[in-house]
Amino acid sequence: MANELRFDDQVVVITGAGAGLGREYAKLLASRGAKVVVNDLGGSRHGDGGGASKAADEVVKEIVAAGGQAVADYNSVEQGDKIIETAIRHWKRVDVLINNAGILRDITIKNMTDKDWDVIMAVHLTGAYKTTRAAWPYFRKQRYGRVINTSSSSGLFGNFGQSNYAGKSTAKLALVGFTETLAKEGGKYNITANVLAPGAASRLTETIWPPDMMNVMAPAWVAPLVATLVHASCKESGSIFEAAAGHYSKVRWVRSKGLVLRADDSLTPGALLKGWAKVRDFRDAEHPTRVADSMALLQEALQLPPNEPGESLDFAGKVALVT
Ligand code: NAI
Structure with missing residues (x-):
């Protein structure tokens, strides 16, 4: 299509892209010309395990079979610098970073251990910091970059009855402050940074939402907003967006x-x-x-x-x- 948003020659890094939302972003952007680093360490939804290359490999296979370009990366976002290195090694640049990797630990504050807290902070918050910190010098040098950090409505508003999100909510709201600062520091270098609070059926939500809700919440309906925000023509920055089941809104x-x-x-x-x-x-x-x-x-x-x-x-x- 002549007037579709294209991402030709753009190198896009998506963390946690072996499943759920990240997989949809990877497929959509690759179908529109992007070269995609599909990062995923292949752990459990609680953040245990890892080292299973399969999740990222499957998505790369799908993209390549559809005529797109993608490489797999199996590092944890806690070593975000290595993920950016994969982009540089393969394509010598990085244009877009989508910090999407995430885990859940269902636990109330009463029962939470320091380990439960630390692992949530390490993946959601430190992970986003490490990848962004590593990509930033490339963005500044080329005077171009697009960053999406993934928050959550539980981070923005809290969620009564879901105290299992306690640690995650904190990390997710911290990402808002992080992103708002990135937007200010990146402004003069044409680096934009926005926050996304998505809602989608995935293994993270399968135990939380009833089946009828899961049916209408396809992760694919979040991807168009992500594609819009990371396109070169989009100057939106420092903003918070929600997207779920075809509904898109801005929060301030x-x-x-x-x-x-x-x-x-x-x-x-x-x-x-x-x-x-x-x-x-x-x-x-x-x-x-x-x-x-x-x-x-x-x-x-x-x-x-x-x-x-x-x-x-x-x-x-x-x-x-x-x-
Ligand atoms: P998902 O579990 O389907 O996908 C997350 C992926 O991240 C998994 O493939 C997992 O292996 C990967 N991952 C986990 N830890 C990692 C690490 N240390 N390094 C690299 N990869 C890692 O979950 P979903 O739903 O697609 O979630 C994506 C993001 O959206 C997460 O940040 C989540 O917190 C956020 N989110 C999702 C919501 C939803 O309704 N699905 C609601 C609010 C936020």
């Missing part, structure tokens, strides 16, 4: 206009309580995207007269903490 921060108090001895809990309704009033809310967005408010605080003492510290009376 929202901050109440808030209350500004003079910062001196008159700033007491009572004075704060007096203006509490303003703190939590989302009419005229703002959508901050930079640390500097709050600096103007601090300047404003310096100009204010001393605060009036608050009436009472009794939240139960005039001031409601929750609606």
Whole structure:
């Protein structure tokens, strides 16, 4: 098709591409001309085992059989530099990095061991850091790069009743801050970085969702968003997207206009309580995207007269903490 998004001559690294979502990204991008490094260490969904080359090999076979170009890489994302080396060794460049590899450990905070915590952090967070850190000098040098980091709605919103995601939620939200910073540092080098919170039927979700939900959640429906975001023509950066079952949306921060108090001895809990309704009033809310967005408010605080003492510290009376 003349007007389809193409990725000819682009070298794309996709971690955890031996199954689920990553496999769909690999197949779609390869079908549109990309040279794909299919990374997967072939471990269990809990992150045990590994070293089974089969998962990545199968996807490479599928891509090559369809006329595309792909190579397998079996390193853990914890050695992300080796994954980038595979791209450089084969094709001498890297243009797109999709940090997708992931595992689950179903465990509540009460029962969690340090090992459960550490392995989740190592794969989701350190893994994304290691591959990105290794690709970054190439992106900067060629003044071009596209990064996708994979978050999760459990990271963005928490998920009552799924405390098994406890460690993962933390790592997944950390990836938002990581990505927002990459977008700022990469801006002048034409490096974009975005966050994806996907939803799809895979071995990670098979024990969580009922079968009828699994049927409509094909991983293939997430791939078009990924392809759009990593295309050279897409300048979107520092953003968070959700994609599942054909629904795509963008998520952003929202901050109440808030209350500004003079910062001196008159700033007491009572004075704060007096203006509490303003703190939590989302009419005229703002959508901050930079640390500097709050600096103007601090300047404003310096100009204010001393605060009036608050009436009472009794939240139960005039001031409601929750609606
Ligand atoms: P999946 O289990 O089908 O695929 C993940 C792949 O990552 C597996 O093939 C696994 O072998 C590989 N992997 C695991 N640890 C690795 C490591 N250390 N190094 C290299 N490869 C490794 O899971 P799915 O659902 O495709 O997940 C992809 C990403 O999307 C994950 O980051 C997951 O947390 C995230 N996600 C998925 C959701 C869903 O609804 N499926 C929801 C929210 C987030």
